[in-house]
Amino acid sequence: MERWHRSLPSTSSLLTVVIATAVLYLARPVLLPLAVAVLLSVVIAPAVKRLERVGLGRVRVGRLGSVLVLTIVIAGVFAGMGWVIAVQGGALAEKLPEYRRNVRAQLREPLDSLRRLERTAREVREMAEAPGGGAPEATKVEVVEGGSEVLGFARDWAGSVASLLGTAGLVIVLLIFLLIEREGLRDRVVRVVAPGDLRVTTSALADAVDRVTRYVRALALLNLGHGAVIALGLWLIGIPAALLLGLLSALLRFVPYLGPWLAAAISLFAALATAEGWTILLTVGAFLVTVELVSNNLVEPWVFGTSVGLSPFAHILSTIFWAWLWGPIGLVVATPLTACLVAFGRYAPSLEPLAILLSEREALPAPERLYQRVLAQDVYEATALVAERTEEADALSAWDEIVLPALGLLERDRQAQRLDAEQLEVAHEALELLLSELSEAAPDDAAVEVLCLPAQGGWDETVCAALARFLSGVGVPTRAIGHRLSAELAEEVARSGAKLVCISSLGAEPGAAQHLVLRIRKKHPDAKIVVGLWGQAVEDPRRYERLRADAGTYLVGRLADASERVRGSFAPA
Numbered sequence: 001m002e003r004w005h006r007s008l009p010s011t012s013s014l015l016t017v018v019i020a021t022a023v024l025y026l027a028r029p030v031l032l033p034l035a036v037a038v039l040l041s042v043v044i045a046p047a048v049k050r051l052e053r054v055g056l057g058r059v060r061v062g063r064l065g066s067v068l069v070l071t072i073v074i075a076g077v078f079a080g081m082g083w084v085i086a087v088q089g090g091a092l093a094e095k096l097p098e099y100r101r102n103v104r105a106q107l108r109e110p111l112d113s114l115r116r117l118e119r120t121a122r123e124v125r126e127m128a129e130a131p132g133g134g135a136p137e138a139t140k141v142e143v144v145e146g147g148s149e150v151l152g153f154a155r156d157w158a159g160s161v162a163s164l165l166g167t168a169g170l171v172i173v174l175l176i177f178l179l180i181e182r183e184g185l186r187d188r189v190v191r192v193v194a195p196g197d198l199r200v201t202t203s204a205l206a207d208a209v210d211r212v213t214r215y216v217r218a219l220a221l222l223n224l225g226h227g228a229v230i231a232l233g234l235w236l237i238g239i240p241a242a243l244l245l246g247l248l249s250a251l252l253r254f255v256p257y258l259g260p261w262l263a264a265a266i267s268l269f270a271a272l273a274t275a276e277g278w279t280i281l282l283t284v285g286a287f288l289v290t291v292e293l294v295s296n297n298l299v300e301p302w303v304f305g306t307s308v309g310l311s312p313f314a315h316i317l318s319t320i321f322w323a324w325l326w327g328p329i330g331l332v333v334a335t336p337l338t339a340c341l342v343a344f345g346r347y348a349p350s351l352e353p354l355a356i357l358l359s360e361r362e363a364l365p366a367p368e369r370l371y372q373r374v375l376a377q378d379v380y381e382a383t384a385l386v387a388e389r390t391e392e393a394d395a396l397s398a399w400d401e402i403v404l405p406a407l408g409l410l411e412r413d414r415q416a417q418r419l420d421a422e423q424l425e426v427a428h429e430a431l432e433l434l435l436s437e438l439s440e441a442a443p444d445d446a447a448v449e450v451l452c453l454p455a456q457g458g459w460d461e462t463v464c465a466a467l468a469r470f471l472s473g474v475g476v477p478t479r480a481i482g483h484r485l486s487a488e489l490a491e492e493v494a495r496s497g498a499k500l501v502c503i504s505s506l507g508a509e510p511g512a513a514q515h516l517v518l519r520i521r522k523k524h525p526d527a528k529i530v531v532g533l534w535g536q537a538v539e540d541p542r543r544y545e546r547l548r549a550d551a552g553t554y555l556v557g558r559l560a561d562a563s564e565r566v567r568g569s570f571a572p573a
Contacts, residue, residue, distance in 0.1 A: 025325050032326050033167055037174035039336050041182065042209050043216045044070060048179050067179045071172065081247060088244035167329075200347045208343035212336045215308040223253040226295055233287050234267065240274050255331045256319050264288050308339040314358035367405030374410070375419075377426045383433050395438060396470055400558045403434060403466075404506075407459045408535045411506045414458055431462050438469040450478040450566060451498040455505035455512040457483035463504040463534060463559075470563055471502075478502075490519040493527060500528045500569055502562060506535070514546050517553060528569055529553045532562050 024031060051066040178185065190201045231246025239245065245267050252259040252266075271284040310318070318338035322330035338358060345355025356363055364372060366385060373382035389398040410427055413419050419427075452468045454460035461483055468480035481492060493501055501520060505513040513531050520527055531547055536557055547553055556562045 033170040041178040088241040204347040208340040370406040439473040452480040486519045490523040494523040
């Protein structure tokens with residue numbers, strides 16, 4: 001049995017993950033404000049540096065002054081948002097009885113239908129439950145004191161607001177200190193994380209900061225623009241408190257997945273409550289759908305540009321994980337925090353599994369994916385990978401970039417006897433399907449000008465057949481010969497009168513190809529020979545010294561190079 005378990009995460013690594021998750025959950029009152037402050041400091045730090053360098057006109061504000069100025073500006077922005085919420089929210093509250101009557105009027109007919117249906121169902125159930133089919137029992141009346149529930153709700157709401165304000169204050173304090181001491185704190189992080197490798201740690205920090213900064217800025221620009229469009233559209237339609245609804249739409253969109261739906265629901269409810277009839281409601285609904293379609297399909301790809309580096313699965317998984325750990329705020333910081341982990345995972349071996357699982361990059365290169373599909377006996381997926389690359393470029397590029405490296409892996413494992421008979425059979429089936437997609441080679445009775453010979457058996461014959469079809473497709477009559485003894489292949493070259501010979505070799509050692517070249521030279525001294533050392537470093541002068549010593553022999557490493565060399569040999573002088 002193959003020893004593959006060493007590549008799996010060790011018990012100590014899994015234990016570290018469990019402990020880290022427990023710490024994040026138990027210490028969230030401290031870590032949550034710290035995480036938010038760090039993310040904000042990453043985004044605001046460039047502005048602080050610029051203000052510190054340029055100043056305010058002729059006034060040099062320095063580090064502390066820059067931080068205080070930007071903090072006041074940010075506080076002013078949030079104060080303005082609070083003013084909008086207070087003023088327009090208060091105006092809505094004053095007209096709440098009128099809006100309540102309007103909603104009841106709008107929904108009276110549907111609600112009456114539901115009540116009639118409920119009453120009928122209740123009567124049927126009571127008749128069925130009554131003993132002897134008699135009259136139903138008298139309805140039991142309970143007196144519920146509503147005052148205590150209202151007080152409880154108000155107390156819970158006040159506690160939530162106080163907790164939120166306390167967290168916001170702690171974030172602001174941490175943000176100020178992080179901005180003032182950013183270089184010193186960065187040096188301490190570098191010293192703790194990797195004291196002996198400053199290059200790797202610096203690159204990881206720069207990568208994480210760059211990704212988070214681009215993502216947060218793009219998200220803020222997109223959401224604020226979306227809120228402005230919503231506010232303008234609702235104002236033109238005639239919905240009261242349009243500025244408040246646009247602001248709420250912008251803020252709620254920072255919450256992934258749930259936020260846009262909640263923002264749309266609030267706008268629709270506002271239209272239902274403030275307008276008479278269903279025309280305005282349907283107009284608002286159509287407007288919101290149009291804005292979302294334009295935003296999701298046109299604006300977001302343009303604004304975000306290069307993504308933050310997470311796969312779609314990673315976005316969903318990170319949202320669930322951080323929301324479970326830190327609640328609603330975890331939804332907001334999920335993507336930036338996960339992007340930081342992925343960025344560090346590209347440089348830190350201990351975090352590399354996270355980078356592999358969550359990154360948008362392909363976990364396996366295309367040749368290894370093709371080889372894995374063959375080992376998994378999935379012929380359809382294997383051929384689909386090559387077909388996809390063929391559509392993007394051409395069949396020759398697909399074979400050079402995907403098929404030949406995968407065949408090299410197959411040949412290596414075949415020679416090491418790591419493949420069973422069923423896997424070899426599936427591999428042959430997949431390669432036959434790939435060959436069938438290529439144009440047929442020249443028929444045997446045609447004037448053959450090029451012979452393709454395998455240096456050994458196995459997949460060398462497959463590449464011979466493919467090269468023959470590629471050359472025939474560009475107008476060079478070519479015939480592929482199956483594996484035989486080298487002496488027999490040399491005799492076939494002498495009898496055929498071919499002007500050029502192509503030798504296919506997937507093996508790691510050039511011995512078989514060298515032996516075949518010597519045999520051909522004895523029978524056909526003037527023959528031109530192209531040796532395809534597929535996927536190997538043909539520029540190595542010492543490894544292929546004997547082949548290079550032959551004046552009429554040319555070494556190539558790709559099918560495209562072999563095709564170019566052959567066509568060049570038959571080009572008019």
